[in-house]
Amino acid sequence: xxxxxxxxxxxxxAVRLARVEVVSAYPITPQTQIIEEISRFVSEEGMECExxxxxxxxxxxxxxxxxxxxxxxxxxxxxxHGLAYMxxxxxxxxxxxxxxxxxxxxxxxxxxxxxxxxxxxxxAARDTGWIQLYCAxxxxxxxxxxxxxxxxxxxxxxxxxxxxxxxxxxxxxxxQVEVPDQEAVDRFLPPFRSLWxxxxxxxxxxxxxxxxxxxxxxxxxIFQGLENARKVIKSAAEEYKKTVGxxxxxxxxxxxxxxxxYALVAMGSIASEARVAVDELRSKGYPCGLVRVRSYRxxxxxxxxxxxxxxxxxxxxxRGVSFGLEGALYSEVKAVIYGRxxxxxxNLITGLGGRDVTYGLIVENMEAxxxxxxxxxxxxxSVRLNExxxxxxxxLEEYWKKEGVR
Amino acid sequence: MKLRDFPEEELFLxxxxxxxxxxGSAALRVAFKALGRDTIxxxxxxxxxxxxxxxxxxxxxxxxxxxxxxxxxxxxxGITSAADRLVKRGVFKEKPTILVWxxxxxxxxxxxxxxxxxxxxxxxxxxVCYNNEAxxxxxxxxxxxxxxxxxxxxxxxxxxxxxxxxPQIMIAxxxxxxxxxxxxxxxxxxxxxxxxxxxxxxxxxEIQAPCPxxxxxxxxHTIKVSRLAVQTGMWMLYEHEQGRTxxxxxxxxxxxxxxxxxxxxxxxxxxxxxxxxxxxxxDEVRIAEIQGRLSHIFETLQFTHKMKEHIMDIxxxxxx
Numbered sequence: 112x113x114x115x116x117x118x119x120x121x122x123x124x125a126v127r128l129a130r131v132e133v134v135s136a137y138p139i140t141p142q143t144q145i146i147e148e149i150s151r152f153v154s155e156e157g158m159e160c161e162x163x164x165x166x167x168x169x170x171x172x173x174x175x176x177x178x179x180x181x182x183x184x185x186x187x188x189x190x191x192h193g194l195a196y197m198x199x200x201x202x203x204x205x206x207x208x209x210x211x212x213x214x215x216x217x218x219x220x221x222x223x224x225x226x227x228x229x230x231x232x233x234x235a236a237r238d239t240g241w242i243q244l245y246c247a248x249x250x251x252x253x254x255x256x257x258x259x260x261x262x263x264x265x266x267x268x269x270x271x272x273x274x275x276x277x278x279x280x281x282x283x284x285x286x287q288v289e290v291p292d293q294e295a296v297d298r299f300l301p302p303f304r305s306l307w308x309x310x311x312x313x314x315x316x317x318x319x320x321x322x323x324x325x326x327x328x329x330x331x332x333i334f335q336g337l338e339n340a341r342k343v344i345k346s347a348a349e350e351y352k353k354t355v356g357x358x359x360x361x362x363x364x365x366x367x368x369x370x371x372x373y374a375l376v377a378m379g380s381i382a383s384e385a386r387v388a389v390d391e392l393r394s395k396g397y398p399c400g401l402v403r404v405r406s407y408r409x410x411x412x413x414x415x416x417x418x419x420x421x422x423x424x425x426x427x428x429x430r431g432v433s434f435g436l437e438g439a440l441y442s443e444v445k446a447v448i449y450g451r452x453x454x455x456x457x458n459l460i461t462g463l464g465g466r467d468v469t470y471g472l473i474v475e476n477m478e479a480x481x482x483x484x485x486x487x488x489x490x491x492x493s494v495r496l497n498e499x500x501x502x503x504x505x506x507l508e509e510y511w512k513k514e515g516v517r
Numbered sequence: 518m519k520l521r522d523f524p525e526e527e528l529f530l531x532x533x534x535x536x537x538x539x540x541g542s543a544a545l546r547v548a549f550k551a552l553g554r555d556t557i558x559x560x561x562x563x564x565x566x567x568x569x570x571x572x573x574x575x576x577x578x579x580x581x582x583x584x585x586x587x588x589x590x591x592x593x594x595g596i597t598s599a600a601d602r603l604v605k606r607g608v609f610k611e612k613p614t615i616l617v618w619x620x621x622x623x624x625x626x627x628x629x630x631x632x633x634x635x636x637x638x639x640x641x642x643x644x645v646c647y648n649n650e651a652x653x654x655x656x657x658x659x660x661x662x663x664x665x666x667x668x669x670x671x672x673x674x675x676x677x678x679x680x681x682x683x684p685q686i687m688i689a690x691x692x693x694x695x696x697x698x699x700x701x702x703x704x705x706x707x708x709x710x711x712x713x714x715x716x717x718x719x720x721x722x723e724i725q726a727p728c729p730x731x732x733x734x735x736x737x738h739t740i741k742v743s744r745l746a747v748q749t750g751m752w753m754l755y756e757h758e759q760g761r762t763x764x765x766x767x768x769x770x771x772x773x774x775x776x777x778x779x780x781x782x783x784x785x786x787x788x789x790x791x792x793x794x795x796x797x798x799x800d801e802v803r804i805a806e807i808q809g810r811l812s813h814i815f816e817t818l819q820f821t822h823k824m825k826e827h828i829m830d831i832x833x834x835x836x837x
Contacts, residue, residue: 132602135595159605161598166634170591173584173631177559177595180582183602185595203585309557309580309596311613316575318583320567 112290118281121249121288122214122274123148125256126186127158128296129212133178133185135163135171140226141282142190142216149186168193172200172213179209180317182308184260186211190278191218191232198236204271205240205333207318208306210263211271212256217245217379217430218278219464227465228278230379230431233407234439236273240333242340243407245378246276249286251359257291258347261300265347267339269306275407277380279465291355299354337409344406362411364403365418367393371400373481374419376444377428378404381468385428388473395474397481404440412447419444420451426477430462437489455480458489466493518704524550533576535568538736540700540726540743541647542568542576545618547703548645549579551710556614557596561628562586563620564654564728565647579616587627589619590635593642601641614714615642622652624723625661625683636690636719643713643720646683649728657731664751666803668733668790675793675803679810687721688757694720696756700727701744705766709756716758725752733789742787748779750811764818772818781808 114121122145126134134153136146152158161178165171171187178185189197194215204211215233219225233243244259246252252274259272276282307317321329345361352358364382367389368374375385382403392399402418404411419425425448429438436442441458448456457480462468476492479485528549535542541564549556558581560566569577584592596615603609619628624646632644651669652658659669659676662683666675687695694716698706706724713720727742729735734742746752747767754768763769770776782804785791794800 133595133598135598159602161601163594163598164638165591165594166630166637167591169587170594170631170634173588173591174595174598176584176588177582177592177597178599179595181557181596181599181603183599185599199585200588207582309582311555311557311580314578314580316569316577316581316583319569319575319581320571322571325572 113287114290115285115287117144117283117285118249118252118276119144119216119283120148121253122188122256123152124290125253127152128291128293129186129257129260129300130184130302131160131186132183133161133163133175134187135165135174135178135185136187136189137165137168137171137193139168139190139193141218141278142188142193142214144282145188145214168197169200172197172204175211175213176200176204176207176209179204179211180207180309182303182305184303186213188214188216190216191220194232194236195220198239201236201239201241201271206329208269208332208336209271210260210269210303210305212259212263213271213273214256215273215275216278216282217275225464226278228280228380228430229463229465230275231463233273233275234431237408237439240270240337241408242268242270242272242337242344244272244274244344245405245407246274246281246359247364247380247382247403248359249281250288250357252276252281253288253290254351254355254357254359257296257300257355258351261347262340262343264303265343266306268336268343270333270336270340275379280380289357295355299351341409344409360403360405362406362409363414363418364405366401366403368400368402368418371398372423373397373399373477374422374425375399375401375428375473375477376404376419376425376440377401378407378440379430381428381430381462384468384470385473387470388477391470391474392477395478397477399477410443410447415444415447416451419448422452422454424455424457424481426457426459426480428462428468428473429458429460432460432463441489455488457485460489460491461493468493518707520704523547523707524553526550526554528554528578530576530578532570533568534570535564536730536736538729538739539564539568540649540728540739541565543700543739544647544706544724544726547706548616548710551707552614552616552643552714554579555611556616557600558582559584559589559592559596559615559617561589561617561619561623562654563618563623563647564649565618565620567654586623588631589617589623589628589644590631590633590640593617593644594635594638594640597641612641617642617644619644619646620654621646621648621650621662622660624648625681629683633690636687636692636721639718641717641719643722646721646723647726648723649726649731650680651728651731653728653731665807666791666794668793684721684723688762690719692719692721693717694756694758696722697752697754698722698724699743699747699752699754699766700724701740701747702754702766705754712756731790733792734787738787742784745779745784745787748776749781749784750778750815751781751784771815772822774819778811778815781811
């Protein structure tokens with residue numbers, strides 16, 4: 112079935128096709144359309160699913176944990192402040208080893224209030240033990256949500272998966288997608304069989320106190336689960352291509368990397384803009400390519416080493432920032448090619464809070480970098496400070512005088 | 518039902534890590550006996566998270582998930598929704614009882630939002646608050662359930678505020694069953710759990726849980742303190758169903774005039790957390806304040822009881 116719809120509604124179709132049985136979520140812009148559409152599927156179109164309209168995101172994740180612990184396929188969706196609010200339970204879901212899928216529509220964090228895209232929300236949830244997959248198109252959203260259940264439920268993984276896509280650009284824009292048949296999805300995604308559940312015939316206690324003697328082993332098992340996920344993400348992508356159709360890369364997706372000497376690295380929809388930048392740079396005589404990180408956790412260590420080590424220069428586009436350091440993706444790209452390449456690695460921190468990132472900006476900065484004209488390796492190329500952003504010394508002195516503060 | 522008629526099967530096993538005289542473990546024993554094997558348990562961060570025993574052993578012989586502090590109502594929503602699916606799919610012949618077990622910190626304070634949300638959504642589960650009137654697990658700090666004038670580690674001169682009343686707040690949610698219980702009246706407690714099990718929807722039971730190390734009394738006095746709490750009116754036993762509150766056991770006997778309200782001093786003096794009311798000198802003001810409130814409440818209830826017999830059928834929520 113061909114459909115022209117928003118990224119959010121497309122995600123809801125994926126949840127329906129995955130035969131999810133419990134959905135629990137709380138409204139937050141720009142995610143809300145997902146749960147609106149799912150609740151419509153449940154009440155009007157006979158989707159066999161319990162929909163729990165909880166009173167907070169903290170409760171949304173707690174409810175999904177409860178449902179998954181009963182051995183039922185469960186889903187939630189959130190964004191930005193919602194993801195931050197449920198942060199404690201992100202750790203809980205991974206720590207107690209439950210498979211589940213959640214969509215996070217990447218939205219900037221306040222204050223000030225901003226409903227547009229950047230990646231700060233999910234980057235801040237990086238170390239919770241969740242697998243994080245980032246999408247760059249509507250079709251990829253649909254295909255990745257379905258793949259995510261298979262990855263999450265794989266007995267070698269058994270970890271929650273967060274499917275991330277960009278606010279407004281993907282969540283609210285309409286694009287054409289191919290919605291697969293239920294039979295094809297069923298062939299790809301068998302019914303959920305859990306590794307453990309709250310079982311009346313086998314009454315075990317889960318998540319109780321654990322002493323230093325055993326705690327590290329629990330954390331190590333999560334680490335191993337994510338390591339195992341590398342293979343599983345790859346095979347899920349390959350298998351999906353065969354049984355359902357559609358391929359968007361495994362841990363990374365590449366563009367023009369075959370003969371590239373320079374590389375751009377990006378995540379999410381900004382990578383689509385970077386493709387145009389690649390074409391433009393090539394027309395100017397720079398053999399450039401693009402690596403899109405699709406799986407942020409597990410991080411594509413081998414893939415990036417293989418692709419980036421031979422490069423003469425690399426530029427990483429970050430749609431978030433690790434305050435006090437630099438772009439988080441930038442740090443990690445440098446870390447994995449450390450000792451394998453002496454090429455310069457540059458960083459653009461840009462596109463925060465929905466700031467438009469144009470291919471022109473990328474081209475301009477890449478050219479400047481290659482000509483040795485960038486003052487710093489990591490920079491904020493689209494920041495333009497004006498009088499509203501700055502505090503004048505005179506103004507401050509007047510304010511303090513009025514307040515009687517010295 | 519008498520004590521000897523309780524089922525013999527123990528679902529709270531021997532060898533837990535509970536303190537001597539722990540009211541929480543005693544309450545679990547009675548609750549489990551009344552609810553039986555066909556129960557799924559979620560334990561919310563509390564002493565019970567600890568005294569169930571650490572990995573890899575457990576004193577809980579029910580399928581159990583331990584959950585974070587503020588999740589009681591919410592995790593029940595997930596479990597009960599999944600159970601509904603499993604009933605529809607034919608995996609369960611009958612829906613098991615879903616039991617959430619939380620302390621007063623997890624109920625009165627950090628967990629009230631999730632509990633209120635679950636009740637508003639008519640979530641089908643039993644929520645138990647075992648109320649030891651403080652954050653006993655973290656070493657006895659004040660909670661919304663700590664009574665007026667009680668010492669805790671962060672109210673060293675005695676709490677300045679009066680406790681709030683969650684059972685009444687739960688009644689205000691319009692849920693089908695709310696009850697309070699006491700360890701000194703185990704048959705009353707058992708009957709309330711058995712009644713709760715028969716009902717569908719959100720059911721709330723709160724058990725007063727006198728904590729020997731937190732309240733500073735000898736571990737052999739847990740039941741004695743529990744009984745005096747009821748006899749002095751510091752803890753009231755009732756159940757609320759279909760818009761009607763019925764007082765039970767010791768509380769009912771005081772209201773109906775079969776026994777007298779015991780002076781609250783007898784209860785306070787047993788506990789180190791109220792020692793500053795008696796030494797170095799008697800704090801007549803605060804003792805009188807507490808006694809005054811209790812006397813007023815019970816005079817009102819006794820009056821209402823007499824009026825009801827003679828004039829009309831009216832209901833008063835128990836004032837505090």
